[in-house]
Amino acid sequence: MAYFVEQLINGLTLGAIYGLIAIGYTMVYGIIGMINFAHGEIFMIGSFICLLSLMVLGLLGITWVPLALLLTLIIAMILTSMYGWTLERIAYRPLRGSPRLAALITAIGMSIFLQNYVQILQGARVRPMQPLISGGFEIMQSGDYIVSLSYLRLFIWVLTLVLMVAFTLIITRTALGRAQRACEQDRGMAALIGINVDKTISLTFVMGAALASVAGMMFLLSYGVIDFFIGFLAGIKAFTAAVLGGIGSLPGAMLGGLLIGLIEAFWSGYFTVEYKDVAAFAILVLVLIFRPTGLLGKPDIEKV
């Protein structure tokens, strides 16, 4: 039982990270119908910016952890969303309206480009970081086995919750959210009633990148090591999460993220750690074969 609870905690933390990345995939898919394969790289860039920002802040003498984290969060969200914006502007906007595969190949090209860009600029080796938030409290004990909930995990959950609430409010209550939902339904019609479609799409990428940078920070804090290659696997798993939840559906992305995180944690806890990536891919294949619309998605009808 104690072991189960521990895996549950692990899974929920991992799931929060996947869910935040998955929102970026699902939003972009909803609005322009393409798989933004480079989104995992944006997540990776976000976590690098967090590392650099934490170190620079430390150098500047800001060592009070909450303040440093808050500043890092803001800096990383701003700078990473610039990358998201530029990505859309340079690589995707010229291809709007071209075949899906062309857009996907561009996205793969961009992903390779960004990976190597970071490798050249920041080095190929693994970057370690000392844990910033330590400690925790005990929640369960069975025999000698103590399950503790660290403050870091708690911080991640609370932050995810806050972001989800804020994000839901943006989508449902603001003009931007309305514009975005309108573009999702019919871009041509949205343009006719005076919505700036280009701007809305750009802002979608900005929001997705900002959320991915938060996920990058969580990854950095909870694993303590990053390198230029983390975006690939995290990206694929987050995409799996988006598909599992139903691509195009925002609550679905979060739900899918949590499910993928839980599956991965329990798989590595009870079966083998080595094959945990295979489990994620297998889920992707199974979902696509048996329920292509995902758990919360709407069916996609192809018209002639």
Next chain:
Amino acid sequence: MSTTGASMSDTAARPLDLPAVVKECGLTALVMFALAVGMVAFYTEDVPGGLEIATRFGAVVAVTLLGFFGRLAIVLLREGRPFPVLVVALPFTVLMLVALLSLNFFDAETAETLKNYLPVGDVVVNWIVVIMAGVFTLRAFWALRHTGASAKTVVDREKAMDNFAARVQRASRFIGPLLLGIAVVFPLLAFFPDSPFVPKVDRRLLDIAILVVTYVMLGWGLNIVVGLAGLLDLGYVAFYAVGAYSYALLATHYDLGFWVCLPFAGLMAATAGIILGFPVLRLRGDYLAIVTLGFGEMIRVILLNWYEFTNGPDGISGIPRPTFFGLPFSRSASDGGETFHGFFGLTYSPIDRIIFMYYVILALALITNLFTLRIRKLPIGRAWEALREDEIACRSLGMNPRNTKLTAFSIGAMFGGFAGSFFATRQGFISPESFTFVESAVILAVVVLGGFGSQIGVVLAAIILIGLPEFFRELQQYRMLAFGAAMVLIMIWRPSGLLAHREPTIRLWRERDGGPPEKTQAAEESA
């Protein structure tokens, strides 16, 4: 972007809206600055006991300025004022070019100090800057020469590129045999190492040639799947791996030779293609791509972790080399048998084996090409191409899309398997490291760059993408960066690939009979 379509004479008369121009360039500079602050300004260095932060503020300033002036040049060109661009860009290009080229004439120490005066620390980045400035110079020069001529629209450019590709395709009737002739003759030049009339062919060059031809073969194999059948396969390397491991395992466990295992490896890969393809081939294009990527990674993870079977990350070593009708290319045969040089009464030379390897892969690649060219004319090949164009129409005509796709997928996989077993025998050692997603992406880049379905394009792309970086070792670091950038730029510039051109497979009128030209043209455009 839309203003590029407007004619130059209209825009030239318009006065320059200076605040707007400054705002536009300033915004670009700001974006560049923000991007640079995130990734360029700081980096971490390993020091004993952790990390230390280091800075590159000079590069940030350089990037910001480049953003500003680059955008300014673009705006000025767009507004029909090429003269100031030329005045600035030309001396800049010349100066930088001279500075960069002169670096070669100094000894290492002086060059190192001189490098500090260049705008960016890295030589390659400097070259990129020079090329950018050079492009601006040429564009400005072009605009000055052709004042009043309207700029090309996207449609014009597409048509021009398609004409060019068509010409290349027609010319490939001559280029093909020519390239083939060069490919066949060139390794023989290695036998004249001291002759002054023959270009020097050494072992390194042959190794590079083998690598290039391997990628040509992989590109042709993937072209069946991506180019003909229109299925984007991001996990092609999985079949490459299946072929390589089939041969390696059979050879090391059962002591079988290369030629016996080759068909078997192809068969295994084709079977893998059928098994993997069967459940997923009804998925729509982009989903299929992601799923194949997943399969590629799954096979790699299994190879990595199934230690008893594949020897895990340690890989398999001691894979036997191919023989020439049973004659090995070693100095002496292991069991006292005959060797190649012994049988033909030659003196032993290690390059014989390399040359033999080269001809093996060349033959395999040519078989792939011949197969593709022939099968395109068969009903199944036509069905692939029809399916690529419109799946729903095909289905309503009573075609079975899944089986048709499955044949393309498994045949492509088979050639991947052949190439894989050649890879295993050439290296003599394989490990899961060689079969990562990046490898799939490189093969895909070869196909994309060459133009989907264009056989000659794949050859050119493989020479450029694989051959060139091998010669310029200092560029190795930037190779994948350039791959990614090239994929993006080509998709933006010409989404069907650089040398893609589709001739109609069937014409109602033969070309020399004339026929109604408007109609054939219309048919071509709709294709």
